[in-house]
Amino acid sequence: MKIIAIGRNYAAHARELNNAIPGSPVIFLKPDTALLKDNKPFYIPDFSSDIHYELEVVLKISKEGKHIAEKFASSYYEEVGVGIDFTARDIQNIHKEKGLPWELAKAFDNSAAISSFVPKSSIIDLYNLDFQLQINGEQRQNGNTKNLLFSFEKIISFVSGYITLKKGDLIFTGTPEGVGQVKEGDKLEAWLSGQQLLNFDIK
DSSP, X not given: OOEEEEESOBHHHHHHTTOOOOSSOEEEEEOGGGEEOTTOOBOOOTTOSOEEEOEEEXXXXXXXXXXXXXXXXXXXXXXXXXXXXXXXXXXXXXXXXXXXXXXXXXSSTTOEEEOOOEEGGGOSOTTSOEEEEEETTEEEEEEEGGXXXXXXXXXXXXXXXXXXXXXXXXXXXXXXXXXXXXXXXXXXXXXXXXXXXXXXXXX
């Protein structure tokens, strides 16, 4: 199982971090050791003083595929959920300035909090899908998939041209605006289409 994540897939988020809006999907990977499941707490690592939350809709790949045509890509996932892409923003900024890869900022242990999944068939419109994040009861992110720069099908097709997708792989599809720092004692709660799927603490 691998975790594939898409950067800068909502224009407002790209702008809030002063990043250019990309012409094709921006891809990075997280290892399976990044997974944080079952609403277990997230422990702030000692190597960063600026860990940010990024709420994302997550696709679970349902069968193996390579060089998947965009018109067939919707048949390669049957479930969706939400996840938090935790980012060591201080480390990322240093690496971006030097033109270095982001892995130390993105791929560390427990940096991919993941919810349970719901059937795609239970969602009326995948491209009018609301998802929200609250921290300590205050709304921080409020996204809708109608604002995606690259559709789920485009992402699957693009990624599979380079990397074979296998059953169980997870694709984090990008975060909307409103990202920020987490602190010890915070409680994170996230919803997908009105259903709460994440509820965990920062320690």
